[in-house]
Amino acid sequence: MEIDRRALFAGALAASVIRTIPAGAATPPPRPFHETGEVIDLWPGTPPGAPSPLPVEIATERSANSAQPDRVIAGIARPRITAFRPKYPNGAALLVIPGGGYREESFDKGGIQVAQWLTEHGYTAFVLTYRLPGEGWQDRSNTPLADAQRAMRLIRAKAAAYGIAPERVAVMGSSAGGHLCADLASRFAFPAYAPVDAADRLSARPFCAAPLYPVVSMDRAIAHAGSREKLLGPNPTPALEAAHSVDRNVTPESPPHFIVHAEDDATVPVENSLRLRAALRKAGVSVDLHLFAEGGHGFNLWNIAGKPVAAWPGLWLDWASRVGLG
Structure with a gap:
């Protein structure tokens, strides 16, 4: 499926926006989790490149509050997407990619x-x-990119069933999920797997991308060491580092980006987001980068009340409307 570049950039800013935000805004109230959602397997049968034996999926609960579970999962042999439908759909969709250092998933x-x-x-x-x-x-x-590409294509293949416009499918990811989010936005056309059905004739290019406090570079100087080792192995070559450093793979075909990072992030240095912004700007891609004085790492919507990062959800909603997603 070809995506009309003029439609994609309708309403987008010609130049990037970079803001350092010193104070918090009103934060969304806490919301309970619900075990809802429709599960869609990504692959028919065993996924490509499977080891023997297959990994065994394990979920570990990190929260003591049953109303706010905080499970991390690993051992994933059944890659999938879990769909959540809005009461009043606006015709757009997002692929949401959790982080976890490529070791587990939050x-x-x-x-x-x-x-x-x-x-x-x-x-x-x-x-x-x-x-x-x-x-x-x-x-x-x-392997993670193959799953992300396949997920985008399946969402588009099922667009009519979900009442969404197939061209208005975006991506949002955090931390290592932010790396996968931005990697998909740059390498959407890379042949990460052999086609398996008609869905694979569709584009994997996101309408727009929102990497949150993302791992970006595999440069040892600023890389998140755990993500780098899990993704590339213990002794990657310079060529392998370059192939998986998102800032080195941005092209003019990359979609508009919304990036969020806290300057006090002690896990993934803010330089990762700065490098991504610079690469996007050089390629002529619209990018909004929001830097917050406080917030640490891994905030998402979790425990952000009263912190500068509490502003990010509203900023994203405004931006999504501006670029034509919402």
């Missing part, structure tokens, strides 16, 4: 909570549960 905090917030604003949301690169899959470094 299913509730980085996935379900974000998806439910999006549905409250009319977006259909699909939470991606993707294969982890350090669990024996062939072509480990491209």
Whole structure:
């Protein structure tokens, strides 16, 4: 499926916006999690490049509050998307990609909570549960991208069933999920897997992308060490580092970006987002970068009340409307 570039950029800013925000705005109230959603397997049968034996999925609960679960999952042999429908759909959708250092995935905090917030604003949301690169899959470094590409294509293939416009499918991801989000936005046309059905004739290019406090570079100087090792292995070559450093793969075909980072992030240095912004600007791609004085790492919508990062959800909603998604 070809996406009309003029429609994509309608309403987008010609130049990037970069803001450092010193004070918080009103934060969304806490929302309970719900075990809802329609599960769609990404692959017919066993996913490509499967190890033997297959990983065994394990969920670990990190929260002591049963009303606010915080599960992380690993051992993923059944990659899938979980769909959440809004009461009043606006015709747009997002693929939501949780983080977890490519070691595990923050299913509730980085996935379900974000998806439910999006549905409250009319977006259909699909939470991606993707294969982890350090669990024996062939072509480990491209395995997460293969799942993200396949997810985008399946969402578009099922657009009519979900009442969404196939061209208005965006992506949002956090931390290592932010790396996968931005990687998809740059390498959407990379052949990460062999086509398996008619859905694979559709484009995997997102309408727009929102990497939140993302891992971007595999440069040892600023990379998140855990994500780098899990994605690339223990001794990557310079060529492998370059192939998976998002800032080195941006092209003029990359979609508009909305980037959020806290300057006090002690896990993923803010330089990652600065490099991504610079690469997007050089390629002539519209980008809004929002830097916050406080917020740390892994905030999503979780415990942001009273912090500068509490402004990001409203900023994203405004931006999404401006670029023509919402």
